[in-house]
Amino acid sequence: MRHLPYFCRGQVVRGFGRGSKQLGIPTANFPEQVVDNLPADVSTGIYYGWASVGSGDVHKMVVSIGWNPYYKNTKKSMETHIMHTFEEDFYGEILNVAIVGYLRPEKNFDSLESLISAIQGDIEEAKKRLDLPEHLKLKEDNFFRVPKSKIMNGH
Ligand SMILES: Cc1cc2nc3c(=O)[nH]c(=O)nc-3n(C[C@H](O)[C@H](O)[C@H](O)COP(=O)(O)O)c2cc1C
Numbered sequence: 001m002r003h004l005p006y007f008c009r010g011q012v013v014r015g016f017g018r019g020s021k022q023l024g025i026p027t028a029n030f031p032e033q034v035v036d037n038l039p040a041d042v043s044t045g046i047y048y049g050w051a052s053v054g055s056g057d058v059h060k061m062v063v064s065i066g067w068n069p070y071y072k073n074t075k076k077s078m079e080t081h082i083m084h085t086f087e088e089d090f091y092g093e094i095l096n097v098a099i100v101g102y103l104r105p106e107k108n109f110d111s112l113e114s115l116i117s118a119i120q121g122d123i124e125e126a127k128k129r130l131d132l133p134e135h136l137k138l139k140e141d142n143f144f145r146v147p148k149s150k151i152m153n154g155h
């Protein structure tokens, strides 16, 4: 994947509301336009990297790109779970992500429990890999130093 690290930002939109309610793992969904602009060689699958909301702190994240075969979505989505506890939802805010590595392809599962444990495994694996010096340095990338004026939406 020649395009990694891949940096992008976009407004957080509503998905199907399954992430937190059914899985206990909220995912901040990007608009269709951001998903459509992904380079062709960023294939569907599960990736890890860094993320920040607005001009906030940079945290570890996992991101799922694709059709969520377990739910048989008809639209491709890109959803980021940030390894941080937020006080409130952040719909409408700008999410900044740096995708730094690939974990696995998307899969179907025979139960919700197995989907959840696969995602929890991804989170643990991502946390470990992001501690490698080559990945840690991307946390400090200028991409995340966004002046407040630049990320305001039309103000
Ligand atoms: C790290 C990670 C791995 C995921 N892996 C899969 C997968 O293998 N198969 C799948 O169908 N969905 C997978 N998902 C997507 C979940 O099904 C999805 O986040 C959930 O349906 C929430 O959707 P929503 O944001 O529309 O509510 C993954 C999500 C994350 C964050």
Ligand SMILES: Nc1ncnc2c1ncn2[C@@H]1O[C@H](COP(=O)(O)OP(=O)(O)O)[C@@H](O)[C@H]1O
Binding pocket: 012, 013, 014, 015, 016, 017, 018, 019, 020, 021, 025, 026, 027, 028, 029, 080, 081, 082, 083, 084, 085, 086, 088, 089, 090, 091
């Ligand atoms: N750690 C987190 N990672 C991602 N989103 C979070 C987190 N904590 C709170 N949220 C909020 O939860 C929302 C996602 O929840 P989810 O159940 O996946 O709903 P949706 O289907 O609308 O995406 C995000 O848009 C964000 O506002």
Ligand SMILES: [Mg+2]
Binding pocket: 015, 016, 017, 018, 019, 026, 027, 028, 029, 079
């Ligand atoms: Mg979501």
